[in-house]
Each structure stands twice: as structure tokens, then as C-alpha cells.
Amino acid sequence: MATVDKIVAQMPKSLSKIEFSYCPGCHHGIVHRLIAEVIDELGIAGRTLMVAPVGCSVFAYNFFDLDGTVAAHGRAPAVATGMKRALPDRIVFTYQGDGDLASIGTAEIVHAANRGENITTIFINNAVYGMTGGQMAPTTLLGQKTTTSPYGREPKANGYPIRMSEMLSTLDGAAYIERTMVTTPQNVIKTKAAIKKAFQAQIKGLGFSMVEVLSTCPTNWGMTPIEAMKWLEENMTKTFPLGVFVDRTKGMI
Amino acid sequence: MKMLMKGTEAIAEAAIRAGCRLYFGYPITPQSELTEYMAKRMPEVNGVFLQSESEVATVNMLYGAACTGKRVMTSTSSPGFSLMQEGISYMAGAELPAVFINVMRGGPGLGDIQPSQSDYFQATKGGGHGDYRMIVLAPHTLQEAANIMGEAFDLAFKYRMLVTILVDGMIGQMMEPVELPEWKNIEEFKEPDWALTGAKDRKPRKVTSFDLDPYELEKMNLRYQATYKKVTENEVRYEEFKIADADIIVVAYGTMARIVKTVVDSARKEGIKVGLFRPITLWPFPYERLSEIAGNVKHILTVEMSYGQMLEDVKLGVNGKTDVEFYGRSAGVVPTPMEVLEAIKKIAR
Amino acid sequence: MAKKGYVEIDSDRCKGCGLCINACPQHVLRFSDKFNDKGYHYAELYDPDDKCPGCAFCYYMCPDVCITVHRVTEERV
Secondary structure: OOEEEEEEEOOOOOEOOOOOOOOOOOOHHHHHHHHHHHHHHHOOHHHEEEEEOOOHHHHHHHHEOOEEEEOOOOOHHHHHHHHHHHOOOOEEEEEEEHHHHHHHOHHHHHHHHHOOOOOEEEEEEOOEEOOOOOEEOOOOOOOOOEOOEOOOOOHHHHOOOOOHHHHHOOOOOEEEEEEEEOOOHHHHHHHHHHHHHHHHHHHOOOOEEEEEEEOOOHHHHOOOHHHHHHHHHHHHHHHOOOEEEEEOOOOOO | OEEEEEHHHHHHHHHHHOOOOEEEEOOOOOOHHHHHHHHHHHHHOOOEEEEOOOHHHHHHHHHHHHHOOOOEEEEEOHHHHHHOHHHHHHHHHOOOOEEEEEEEEOOOOOOOOOEOOOOHHHHHHHOOOOOOOOEEEOOOOHHHHHHHHHHHHHHHHHHOOEEEEEEEHHHHHOEEEEEOOOOOOHHHOOOOOOOOOOOOOOOOOEEOOOOOOHHHHHHHHHHHHHHHHHHHHHOOOEEEEOOOOOOEEEEOOHHHHHHHHHHHHHHHHOOOOEEEEEEOEEEOOOHHHHHHHHOOOOEEEEEEOOOOOHHHHHHHHHOOOOEEEEEEOOOOOOOOHHHHHHHHHHHHO | OOOOEEEEEOOOOOOOOOHHHHHOOOOOEEEEEEEOOOOOEEEEEOOOOOOOOOOOHHHHHOOOOOEEEEEEEEOOO
């Protein structure tokens, strides 16, 4: 009996094959792969520009086989705006962490979304500053201990975790915003669908699109990769509920 | 054909004629008219105008647009220029070409809105971090400012450097007859081989100022330094006004140089042989030429609308060959010709 | 029992995070006893009973894109 051996999943074309510099079990790698899969499926690699952030994913521009740059901390949406205004028919996306997007870059992301800038932002929310060693981030949960909130985040001193997807969804320029996670194969598939929708919103010129992916940081949370996913599911989703916050793509893509 | 124009408008229109079709900016006195002019004019030439949310955002939009290899610019004033320093450092490290206009006003801090020349250090010595340089051009009339715009973009792309046009509120706000330069044909601009445009049918390109391997970063820095050396050797510009027989040479730039030209003639009427040495490139600074002429005079007087910033470069150039004096006022106060003449007379005695 | 699927794992890329092992519904992935050059016990396929259906759950979860998933079907003659 003859058999047919078919490859059903492999390294996407849009990844550069350079080994990721992320920690074991870090969710950055999963999301990188999903973005590359979406870019491959939509056939847009040849006209896509990417902007990497400052953070663990500062090297992201090396991991993709795309024209790319790295922006100053928090400024990626402004850099992406400049690119998109200069070349409106290209696909431009930013890839940002929570320190980058929700702390120093709050003005840039709010205004890019407010302008309905036709860019896509992939926002990795792991509730800490990863690259610099685990300091408190704007998205750190109440009570969560980090290197700069060693007694646990306390509202009087440090305010509350900031919900960027909800906040940005109040802006008329936002076309599509969803929050997902990648803790299970099912969630991975849902995240990929969200990322695809976000890029399709850009292709159709509908405005600003963002996917916020709740992610683990095993190293700075002091957990194994599996423990970290459990902690995320049990704790982060309570503060950062999953779901679609604005969808102006209905019937358009 | 000459047209009566405001400084900010002349600069803006000249930039468009020089092929700039992307302007990002933020309102700030005394240059908001340039931003407003661009808002109206860019759509007329199928260009892009975007008012950003801050100067921080502006310079980063410039970074992104410059990545695509197009002629991009912004304009601001001193406090806004401060906000752009981070982005300037990043653009310098990424070797992105762009043109900045800084219409200087009184500082430091919020200061006031009147003219000054107190951002000289910031522009020439680097307000941003790291070992980088920007080409700094200082026109002194509206006509010169209009003429210099084309050169500014050409230099930016020739060397992959940032170019700052350092003017002040006086030049920004005054009105003069200007003959605008010829239109450049933007179709003739080739896509640079480093531009990010989408890697269709070619290898992907990266634009970055970053390398964690210090030996690689060193290589990048040595490349920048080599460029700066070339610029220093080839692009120095200055003007000499009545220096041939001068006993006293005044060194001044921009609006101050303009005032000094008046004073030179007044002083000569009173029998004092004064000349003006006017640096046009503040970086690269004309040290060599200044050193040459310093040997022939009894005194050099630096006059600035600051408390002595270009003065330090003058001293470097003169290098002890002769006496270097200083007269300056800042904080938005513009010295009158009479004051400057008094300062010259004091030295002449 | 004919093989329905199998995976190839790039043991040099693998950081031994265990996400694939944790996700595999058939439990045919395990940590190797051996180390790779990075010092990790890499994941490997151990499927003596041909249980792997090529579902790709391991691929979905792998953060380092180490895995290539194969499905094997009988050719209809």
C-alpha cells in the first residue's frame, strides 16, 4: 500500500529562520509565528514593513524576512504612521510589549488609533517589563510582586492595571480590537484568526487594528512555562477579559 | 520673479520646490505659520501633511517616513527641538536623511517667543545622546534660506545625515522679497538602496541604530565618523564681508550677522575697519578659514544672541592667534546695531 | 496500525520549554535524556504505537518553530 507523506505545518516563509532570542516557553515566539503565517497566507510579505519595539522583542525585525526597523521605546506607532503616510499601499505593523505601548508609548498609540491610522499593532501584554529584568509595568496586576513593586502592586502608590484594548476601543478611528491569549492550541488558533482579521482590516483600509495577546513571562514571573500559563489563565484574564472590543470590519472583509 | 513672503512661508515653499512631499509637525510659536502653510500647500502638490500629537511623535514619524527613502521634513522651535533630540539620535544612528527647521526662541525652559540663538550647542554639539553630528546650516536672509533648502535635502541624501536649518524668530517672522528656487522633478529621485519599501523580489532590508555586539556597533560608529570627516572636508561654507583690510573681525551668524553687516558699515564710517566673518555651516564649523584670517587681525569679536555658544568654536578656530572678545544678549532680546557698534568701539579703543 | 502522522523536531532550536509535551493529546512527546548545545533537554517524539495523528497541537504551541508536522495517508489507487 503506497502512502502519501504531506507536511501540514512547518516554519512559515516570512520568518527568517534565525533562532529566537526569547526565554524557553515565552509566548513571543508563538505570536511571531502566527504573524508570519498570516502574512504568508495573505500573500503580503513583499509589501509589508514592520516596526519592532524596545523590549525583549527588540530584535523582532531580524526574525522576520521583511523590511523592518526598530523604533525608540514607545514610538513605534509614530514610526509606523510615518511609513504608512509615505507609502499608503504597503502593510505596516508594529509589534510592542506592555512597557513600550502602555507606559512610555501611551500618547503614540492613542493618537495613532485616534487618527484611524491604517496600521496594525500586535500588543504583547505580559504584565511586566521583561527585557530589563521584571519591573512593574502599567499592566501589572494588583498585588503582583515585581522588582519595583516588591510588596505587591498597591493602588495608592502605583494606580491600577491599565486596560489598553478597552481604552482604545472608545476611539472612533479604531476599526478592530481584540484581546486573546495563546495558552492552548485552541487559543492559538483563535489568536491567529484575530491577527488575520486585523491585517485584513488594514488591507481594506478600515482604520486602526490591534490584537492584544496576554502572554507569559516565565523568567520574570519566577515560574516554569507551564505554571506561567496556568497563572495567566487564572489571574490575568480576570483583569484583562478576552474578547472583541470593537469590530467595524463586519461585512467589509 | 520676486514675491514678498514671510520667512516661514518662504522656507516651506522652497522645501516643496526642493522635492519635499512629506511634512510632519506640531504648532509652536514662532513657527506655527510654517506648519499651517504646509497644511494648506501639501495637498495642493499631492504631498502629505500631518499634524502630530507632539514633537516626540513628529520626529518619530519623520523616522518612519525617512525609512522609505523620501524627502521629509519638520519645523519647530527650541522647546520642540528639545523633545526631538531622542529621535534625532535614533535617526543619526540609523543614517536617515531628513531636514529640521529650528526657529529659535528665548530659553531655557518655556522661555519666551522672541528670537534667540541659544540652541547652537544643542544643534552642533548634539542635544541627543551618542557620538553623532548633524549638518547645521544658518542662512541670514530669506533669500538665502529659500536657496539653501534644496542644498539641505541634497546634503542629507548625499551623506545620509540629518540637516538642521538653524534660524531664529526674526527670520521666521520677517517679510522680504524672495525669488523662489526652481522646481525639482521628484520623478527623478531614485529609491535609495537602503529604503524600506517592501521586500518584493529582493532581500529584506533593515534600518537600525542598534547592535548589542560592541565591536559591530563600533563598526557602525566608525562609518558615521568617516562620513562626518568627509563632510568636514567638503562642505564647509561661510561668507566674508569686508574682511580684507579689517582690524577687527566680527563673527556672527543668522539674524545677528545681518545686524552686524549694518554695523560694519556704520563702524567704517567712523573710521574703524571692521569686517564680518559669517559661518554658514555651523557644523562643520569653518575652523580652518577662521584660523587663517585670525592671524591678520588685532581682535575678533563674537556676537551672538546667546551667552557664548558659537564663541567656543570661534576660540577653537582662533586657537590663541589673536584676542577673542564676546558680546551677546539672549532670552529673546535682539541686540540693536547701536549696542554692537558700542561693543566694537570698546575694543577699538 | 499504520502511521497517521509524525513530527520532526529541530533539537538544536529546542529550548526544552515543554509546551509541546504539555499540549500533545496523544502523549507521544517527551523530554530527551540528551542535551543539545544550548544545554536543554530537547523534546522528542516517542511514538512506538503510531498514535500521532499529525494534529499539529505541538506545532501550535512551540514558541521556537522547531516542529514540522507530517500527515501520512494511504494513497487511493
